Amino acid sequence: MNFNYLDGFLKDLKKLRKKIPSLEGDLKNFEKFIPAVDFDNNKRFITLINSQEKGVRVIKTRLMVRSLKGASKTRLIFSFCLKEDSIDFIEIYLKNEKSREDSSRIDGYLNAL
Numbered sequence: 001m002n003f004n005y006l007d008g009f010l011k012d013l014k015k016l017r018k019k020i021p022s023l024e025g026d027l028k029n030f031e032k033f034i035p036a037v038d039f040d041n042n043k044r045f046i047t048l049i050n051s052q053e054k055g056v057r058v059i060k061t062r063l064m065v066r067s068l069k070g071a072s073k074t075r076l077i078f079s080f081c082l083k084e085d086s087i088d089f090i091e092i093y094l095k096n097e098k099s100r101e102d103s104s105r106i107d108g109y110l111n112a113l
Contacts, residue, residue, distance in 0.1 A: 001035050002086035008105055009089045016092060020074070022067040027089075030063060030076070034087065039080065048077070049106065054113050055083040058106055063092070077101050079109065 005013070017023055039045050039059060049058040056079050063074040077091040090109055091102055 002084065003031050004086060004088045006088060006090055006109065008102075009091060012092045016074075016094065019094075020065055020067045022065060023074075026063060026065045026067075031087075048101070049110065051110065054110070056081050056110070056113060058090070058110070060101060075101070077106065
């Protein structure tokens, strides 16, 4: 499985890296875990957009972060591309700083496909 990081995601990651020292390691752990997940039967993964015509599913989940000691404040938005068997990371944010995902960023990603 291939993992791709969008430019907006890398900016978010750079900003959050200062607050959360273990963030990069936690993302690597997530990358190891994600290929075995069944997105249809797992309530921890919420499907925001399921585009059958583009073969893409945009998913929102909580990212468990060691530095926050079990607090599930970190949200991760990514897309699972069925055709290419790849994951594109779209957005990462802290729930206490931002209440919702950036829908314009998601729409821009889908339009670029």
